[in-house]
Amino acid sequence: MPTKNVTDExxxxxxxxxxxxxxxxxxxxxxCVELRKAHKNESFxxxxxxxxxxxxxxxxxxxxxxxxxxATILSIEEIIKDVNSDRKESQTRGCQAARKLLxxxxxxxxxxxxxxxxxxxxxxxxxxxxxPTLQFExxxxxxxIASGTSWHTQQVVEHGAVPAFISLLASPMLHISEQxxxxxxxxxxxGAAYRDVLIECNVIPALLARISPETPVGYLRNxxxxxxxxxxxxxxxxxxSAVMQxxxxxxxxxHLSDKDILSDACWAISYLSDGDNDRIEVVVKTGxxxxxxxxxxxGELSVMTPALRSIGxxxxxxxxxxxxxxxxxxxxVLPQLMRHPKASVQKExxxxxxxxxxxxxxxIQQLITCGLLPPLVEQLRSGDFKTQREAVWAVTxxxxxxxxxxxxxxxxxxxxxxxxxxxxxxDAKVILVILDAINNMFMxxxxxxxxxxxxxxxEELGGLDRIEMLQNHDNDMVYQAAHNLIEKYFGDDxxxxxxxxxxxxxFAFQCSDEQRTFEF
Amino acid sequence: xxxxxxxxxxxxxxxxxxxxxxxxxxxxxDQLAWDILADNTWEPEENLDCPELISxxxxxxKNIKExxxxxxxxxxxxxxxxEAKRKDVAEKPRGFARNLDPERIIGATDSSGELMxxxxxxxxxxxxxxxxxxxxxxxxxxxxxxxxxRLTWHSCPEDEAQ
Numbered sequence: 001m002p003t004k005n006v007t008d009e010x011x012x013x014x015x016x017x018x019x020x021x022x023x024x025x026x027x028x029x030x031x032c033v034e035l036r037k038a039h040k041n042e043s044f045x046x047x048x049x050x051x052x053x054x055x056x057x058x059x060x061x062x063x064x065x066x067x068x069x070x071a072t073i074l075s076i077e078e079i080i081k082d083v084n085s086d087r088k089e090s091q092t093r094g095c096q097a098a099r100k101l102l103x104x105x106x107x108x109x110x111x112x113x114x115x116x117x118x119x120x121x122x123x124x125x126x127x128x129x130x131x132p133t134l135q136f137e138x139x140x141x142x143x144x145i146a147s148g149t150s151w152h153t154q155q156v157v158e159h160g161a162v163p164a165f166i167s168l169l170a171s172p173m174l175h176i177s178e179q180x181x182x183x184x185x186x187x188x189x190x191g192a193a194y195r196d197v198l199i200e201c202n203v204i205p206a207l208l209a210r211i212s213p214e215t216p217v218g219y220l221r222n223x224x225x226x227x228x229x230x231x232x233x234x235x236x237x238x239x240x241s242a243v244m245q246x247x248x249x250x251x252x253x254x255h256l257s258d259k260d261i262l263s264d265a266c267w268a269i270s271y272l273s274d275g276d277n278d279r280i281e282v283v284v285k286t287g288x289x290x291x292x293x294x295x296x297x298x299g300e301l302s303v304m305t306p307a308l309r310s311i312g313x314x315x316x317x318x319x320x321x322x323x324x325x326x327x328x329x330x331x332x333v334l335p336q337l338m339r340h341p342k343a344s345v346q347k348e349x350x351x352x353x354x355x356x357x358x359x360x361x362x363x364i365q366q367l368i369t370c371g372l373l374p375p376l377v378e379q380l381r382s383g384d385f386k387t388q389r390e391a392v393w394a395v396t397x398x399x400x401x402x403x404x405x406x407x408x409x410x411x412x413x414x415x416x417x418x419x420x421x422x423x424x425x426x427d428a429k430v431i432l433v434i435l436d437a438i439n440n441m442f443m444x445x446x447x448x449x450x451x452x453x454x455x456x457x458x459e460e461l462g463g464l465d466r467i468e469m470l471q472n473h474d475n476d477m478v479y480q481a482a483h484n485l486i487e488k489y490f491g492d493d494x495x496x497x498x499x500x501x502x503x504x505x506x507f508a509f510q511c512s513d514e515q516r517t518f519e520f
Numbered sequence: 521x522x523x524x525x526x527x528x529x530x531x532x533x534x535x536x537x538x539x540x541x542x543x544x545x546x547x548x549x550d551q552l553a554w555d556i557l558a559d560n561t562w563e564p565e566e567n568l569d570c571p572e573l574i575s576x577x578x579x580x581x582k583n584i585k586e587x588x589x590x591x592x593x594x595x596x597x598x599x600x601x602x603e604a605k606r607k608d609v610a611e612k613p614r615g616f617a618r619n620l621d622p623e624r625i626i627g628a629t630d631s632s633g634e635l636m637x638x639x640x641x642x643x644x645x646x647x648x649x650x651x652x653x654x655x656x657x658x659x660x661x662x663x664x665x666x667x668x669x670r671l672t673w674h675s676c677p678e679d680e681a682q
Contacts, residue, residue: 105609316592358592400589
């Protein structure tokens, strides 16, 4: 005993060993937060570049000396003087000071700068080709104002920035052209209205002209993002003519390897494919489907997510469009995505699967062949609720479009048991979809004259109890559907002309024409 | 024959028959409506008056859709995960942030209000301005070289008086 105490004492002196893991974790988090705060304060102080010429630098940077707001107001007064002056040097200085304020991480004074009436001057600076520094600072300042709310963006547009920025795209100074790309991206991202204004102003050819083998990666990243915003938003969709203009370049960009470019290019495709089948057709006609399926396996979540979304959109189209995705190998990739650690990925994969399962039985057969049933059942059993909801749709669609044999296959895979276990969820819509699936399974059983067997199986799996309880559900449609099921398949005791063939616990479905038996 | 199975909402509608009594049900219907209609109107186009052929046909098509056909569902309205607008906060790497080694200072200016050095970097043609106070701590020897190169000696007042 004494020995044990000595050992305990010694162990408690070590930094980590012998300490309560929860306490250790708490300690680590606290330390991490302290470090982060200290670092943040340090960089915040560095970034506050207050142009108070009368004060030496150290004092200006001290938070004790001036509160941030007062400093900002004083700064803006200086800025107004400078920007409104006639001297290029002052204008540049003022513009740069404004840009720095507007680049602050927290609460950049967008409204204050707008209210100070500086926007017209900034926009006029954009056209001063002989003063590139001034152009650049003005472009940067306006970019950040346009990054605010719709109101902020509106101010920028209403002061005539759009034609000026489009002209700047052609600037021989790459960093200025790039700034214009960014600003236009913010304006396009505001919504369909400004997006279409830009398109009307022929922004697309001007942007596409900047793509060349020599274009630096950073520039291409900004460009791709801006292009994606021009593809974004519905009500209305972008004009088809604009889409046709952009697509070839998007395809080019999709074959690069930079992850940021790939991510934004995939998002663009996801926006373009998020529509009716005509929109999807325009996309798949480019032949991009293979590359999208490839990108579904990309190591970066930021690339894989929009690639998966794009393919999900494509398989929500016609059977032919869906077949293109299947031919490109989507069914080989889907299982691992259905098992992905991130719930949202699992959910999207299940959604895509549910749409493929809404196809003809030939495609359903491909689902079975490519081993999509086991991951589907796993999702039904242990996915998070949103994933389970999509998986349930997959089951119902499967039972609706599948052949009798395919439906039996589905039941054998454990899907029936899994959906029965989901009958206790609160979501009435999901319950209805499950009851639909069960109903469809009974219809398949009817073809084989084996409804009795299925009823027994459902009962054995606890389904009868649950469905009986659902007859008391609040939702009318649920109660109705449950009631119908009970009446049709769990009502009478008499067995009408059904070939019964039980061997112990095995439930055999026997087909009247052929000697196949399906065992559970 | 293919017609009966293609009742998905997305497919193009097949042309309906010219005869007024027959028509092909193409829209997606719910279970109840389907049950009602199936009894009355669901007939293969070729077999209008041959019930034996009809039932034989039924038997051979085990995947007959008496059930409501599945409809493809479009993307949910969850917002995409990319920003629609982006603020440009990055200080474009200038000066020491470019992580290059200082080679030598080639000029100085204080027109911005603060003393700045024009720094030539190793392995780069692009020189840019850095604040003197930063250079003083980061590369004092380079700063000293700059000043030493430009030291000028003034003659003392006695010599000038001569």
